[in-house]
Amino acid sequence: MPVPARVDRGVTGVPRRTGRRRVEPVFHWFLLPTLLLFTVLVPLPALVGIFYSFTDYVGFGRWSFTGVTNYRALFTDPAVLDAYKFTLGFAVVTVIVTQVVALALALGLTSRIRFATALRTVFVVPMVISAIVISYVFNYLFSTTLPDLATSVGFGPLEQSVLGDPHLAWIAIVLVTAWQTVPGSLLIYIAGLLSVPGELYEAAALDGASPWRRFRSVTLPLIAGFVLINTVLGVKGYLNAYDVIVALTGGGPGTSTSSVAMRVFSGYTGGDYAYQMANAAVFFVLTVLVSLLQVLATRGRSPRP
Amino acid sequence: MTAPTGTPGPVLPDPERPDAARPDRPAPATRTRRRRRIGAPSLPLTLALAAAALTVVVPLYVTVAMALKTPAQAADGNAFAPPWPLDGHSFVTAWRLTRFPVSFAVSLGVAAATVLGTLLLSSLAAYAIARNWDRRRFRWSAYYLLAAMFLPFPVVALPQIKLTALLGIDNPLGVALLHIAFQLSFSVLLYSAYLRSIPPELEENARIDGATTGQIFRRIVLPLLGPMNATVGIFAFLASWNDFMMPSLITADPAQQTLPVVQYIFQSKFGTDYNTAFASYLMAMAPTVLVYLFAQRWVISGVTRGAVKQ
Numbered sequence: 001m002p003v004p005a006r007v008d009r010g011v012t013g014v015p016r017r018t019g020r021r022r023v024e025p026v027f028h029w030f031l032l033p034t035l036l037l038f039t040v041l042v043p044l045p046a047l048v049g050i051f052y053s054f055t056d057y058v059g060f061g062r063w064s065f066t067g068v069t070n071y072r073a074l075f076t077d078p079a080v081l082d083a084y085k086f087t088l089g090f091a092v093v094t095v096i097v098t099q100v101v102a103l104a105l106a107l108g109l110t111s112r113i114r115f116a117t118a119l120r121t122v123f124v125v126p127m128v129i130s131a132i133v134i135s136y137v138f139n140y141l142f143s144t145t146l147p148d149l150a151t152s153v154g155f156g157p158l159e160q161s162v163l164g165d166p167h168l169a170w171i172a173i174v175l176v177t178a179w180q181t182v183p184g185s186l187l188i189y190i191a192g193l194l195s196v197p198g199e200l201y202e203a204a205a206l207d208g209a210s211p212w213r214r215f216r217s218v219t220l221p222l223i224a225g226f227v228l229i230n231t232v233l234g235v236k237g238y239l240n241a242y243d244v245i246v247a248l249t250g251g252g253p254g255t256s257t258s259s260v261a262m263r264v265f266s267g268y269t270g271g272d273y274a275y276q277m278a279n280a281a282v283f284f285v286l287t288v289l290v291s292l293l294q295v296l297a298t299r300g301r302s303p304r305p
Numbered sequence: 306m307t308a309p310t311g312t313p314g315p316v317l318p319d320p321e322r323p324d325a326a327r328p329d330r331p332a333p334a335t336r337t338r339r340r341r342r343i344g345a346p347s348l349p350l351t352l353a354l355a356a357a358a359l360t361v362v363v364p365l366y367v368t369v370a371m372a373l374k375t376p377a378q379a380a381d382g383n384a385f386a387p388p389w390p391l392d393g394h395s396f397v398t399a400w401r402l403t404r405f406p407v408s409f410a411v412s413l414g415v416a417a418a419t420v421l422g423t424l425l426l427s428s429l430a431a432y433a434i435a436r437n438w439d440r441r442r443f444r445w446s447a448y449y450l451l452a453a454m455f456l457p458f459p460v461v462a463l464p465q466i467k468l469t470a471l472l473g474i475d476n477p478l479g480v481a482l483l484h485i486a487f488q489l490s491f492s493v494l495l496y497s498a499y500l501r502s503i504p505p506e507l508e509e510n511a512r513i514d515g516a517t518t519g520q521i522f523r524r525i526v527l528p529l530l531g532p533m534n535a536t537v538g539i540f541a542f543l544a545s546w547n548d549f550m551m552p553s554l555i556t557a558d559p560a561q562q563t564l565p566v567v568q569y570i571f572q573s574k575f576g577t578d579y580n581t582a583f584a585s586y587l588m589a590m591a592p593t594v595l596v597y598l599f600a601q602r603w604v605i606s607g608v609t610r611g612a613v614k615q
Contacts, residue, residue: 023440026518027433031446034430034489041486042453045464052464059467105357113351121601122358125365128593128604130547130565133586136572137368140579145367145384179360187605188612195613229612240457243549261459265554268463277463284460291455 046284049277059273070278079255080279083263084286090170090259091238091290095231098178098185102230105182106189107215120190127183135247138176139163142248166256169249173257177244181237185230192226193219228298232291239287368590371583372396379580392580399585403567404560409592411477412546412564418481419545420538423488427537430489431496432526436505447497450490458487458550466554475557483555484545492537495611499533500526536611539604546593564589 053070057063074080109120126134143161150158162168196219204214220227242261245251251258260283267276363385371379372395373388379395399405430446437443458465469479503526511521527534552563568589571582597604 023437023443024518027437027443030429030433030522031443034426034450034493035446037426037482038450038453038486038489041465041468041483042456042461045461045468046456048468049461049464105354108350108354108357111350112346113354114346114348115351115355119351119354119358120605121598122361124601124605125361125594125597127608128543128547128597129590130549130593132549132565133568133589134364136568136582137364137586140371140583141364141367141384148383179364184608184612187609191609191613236455236457240459242459246549261550264459265462268466268554273463280460280463284456287457287460288455 050281052274053278053281055274057274058271059268063274066274070275071282073275074278074282079258080263082255083258083260086170086257087239087241087260090174090241091235094174094177094181094238095234097174098182098234099227099230101178102182102185103189103227105186106193107219109186110190110193123186124183126180129180131177131180131243132247134180135176135244138172138179139248142172163249164253166253169253169257173241173245173248176248177238177241180244181234185234188226188230189223192223196222224298228295232294235294236287236291239283239290365590365594368583368587371580372587374580376578376580379583380577395580395584396588398578398581399588402570402581403564403585403588405564405585405588407560408562408564408567411561415477415481415484415552415563416542416545418478419484419488420541422481422485423492423541424534424538426485427489427492428496428527428530428534429522431493431500432522434493435497435500447493450493453490462550462554469555470557475555477552477556477561477563480548480552480555480563481545483551484541484548488537488541488544491540495537496530496533499530503529532607532610535603535607539607540611543593 052063054065054067055063056066056069105123109116109123113119142163147159147161150156162172200218200222201214204218209217240261241259242265245257245259245262249257251262260279264276264280264283267273267279270276367384370386370388371384373391373393374395375388375390375392376395378386378388430450434443434447465483466475469475469483472479474482507525507529508521511525516524547565548563549565553566556562556566568582568585571578571585
């Protein structure tokens with residue numbers, strides 16, 4: 001009896017990839033430079049950093065393993081805890097302010113208005129300006145111009161620079177960050193709003209729905225995916241807050257506006273390298289958790305854009 | 306930073322939505338026009354938006370006005386007053402203090418290297434990934450790159466400073482390489498989503514005619530990637546040109562700093578020399594703003610294309 005040709009069918013019964021075309025070797029060469037450069041410059045330093053976070057390394061010289069000492073110290077260090085409190089609060093407030101402003105502007109710019117293109121052009125300008133440079137400009141406005149104006153009209157609370165007030169400085173940081181990051185969200189919302197078919201509005205309007213009702217029941221559900229993307233990207237960016245703070249307050253007054261990124265960078269000169277690497281590791285986990293949480297919280301409610 | 310530090314969510318090639326990345330989508334501008342035709346334009350809404358636009362215009366006006374003032378007028382504190390008499394000396398002083406030609410050249414060099422490197426590396430990698438998506442090795446490479454979108458610079462900054470010093474690239478070259486590395490994930494994802502929308506028949510025909518994969522990439526795929534090259538290039542350029550965090554930490558020699566970083570000198574030594582400081586800020590902002598104003602339709606459609614690619 002002739003033996004039938006063996007066909008390897010694995011456990012699932014689907015033929016194994018015996019007859020599959022070969023991958024052309026050149027494709028590996030296409031991919032390799034990217035993987036190589038990326039691995040050496042991003043994941044590798046990250047792993048080295050995590051390694052040192054379990055040591056007492058100060059940035060040079062000898063070191064020894066100290067286990068989780070750095071991590072335990074982090075959770076009782078008021079400077080670090082304050083930085084996390086400030087950074088999280090800042091990210092939440094800024095993302096809300098930015099998204100409300102961006103969505104409102106996008107609704108306006110996609111309505112029947114005059115000079116729509118010119119207005120859109122103006123609103124997007126901040127996107128191409130360096131955050132640190134425009135923050136220096138705002139620094140002058142907040143610390144010199146605004147107090148002068150307040151003094152001339154006799155408005156007491158603003159006669160001192162808001163940047164020097166530990167309770168108000170963060171508001172200036174939120175405003176300038178929003179100024180700089182609204183355009184990115186704005187363009188995404190404009191694209192989202194233009195993808196909503198106009199007939200839906202007309203039908204809703206014919207049914208007697210008020211503008212607010214049309215926004216709540218027609219627009220918002222249809223652009224929910226865009227809101228999600230903007231919010232996740234926004235929070236992720238704001239958690240790394242650095243440029244604007246450096247230019248406006250330098251983390252002060254005191255340490256009232258010190259972000260986590262600033263604390264981590266202090267490990268470069270401050271001699272607590274390993275300790276700040278532990279801080280960075282915790283910060284990374286937090287970044288991932290916050291992003292995942294946002295995606296999960298909105299899952300099922302937001303169709304993909 | 307964080308600009309539209311636009312890294313949209315999952316952009317992996319999606320076989321169920323082949324039209325997700327249609328290159329032939331009408332530009333947003335034309336659609337706005339179509340929509341606006343219904344009914345008369347609203348004047349109150351236009352005025353409200355114009356008022357809101359002042360929040361953008363006023364800080365820019367202040368920058369220009371302050372730069373053109375005499376030192377005496379700049380020191381009087383009223384930022385909104387129009388400059389009179391006009392004084393252009395501040396630009397000369399700022400030019401000298403920031404060594405403008407040098408820092409401008411460094412900024413431009415870093416940004417150009419970032420754009421070219423990002424375009425070349427990520428289009429090649431995305432092509433390999435998109436055409437071998439059925440292979441685990443390529444698929445997992447894509448996931449590997451994607452995961453790094455959650456790895457922000459502050460987390461890896463300290464070891465990167467050490468690494469670049471060790472490799473002797475604690476200079477603008479190292480900054481450019483790092484800019485490329487952080488741009489790769491997002492760019493590869495944009496490209497591979499776009500490549501899924503290009504039918505492979507063109508490439509197969511060329512292959513039958515005896516073209517090698519390298520030739521196919523150069524002569525067929527690369528030209529087809531045109532609009533995406535613009536998008537990836539704009540994101541890479543803005544992220545690199547405007548960055549402060551990375552060059553300020555990586556570049557060891559202050560004489561090789563980029564334009565945004567050299568502005569810090571006005572925070573200390575020349576702290577009261579406001580007209581010079583603002584002239585310098587203006588010179589740092591002007592290049593991108595001017596290019597943007599002339600090419601705004603192109604920039605906006607490019608950025609939008611990237612943003613909607615989720």
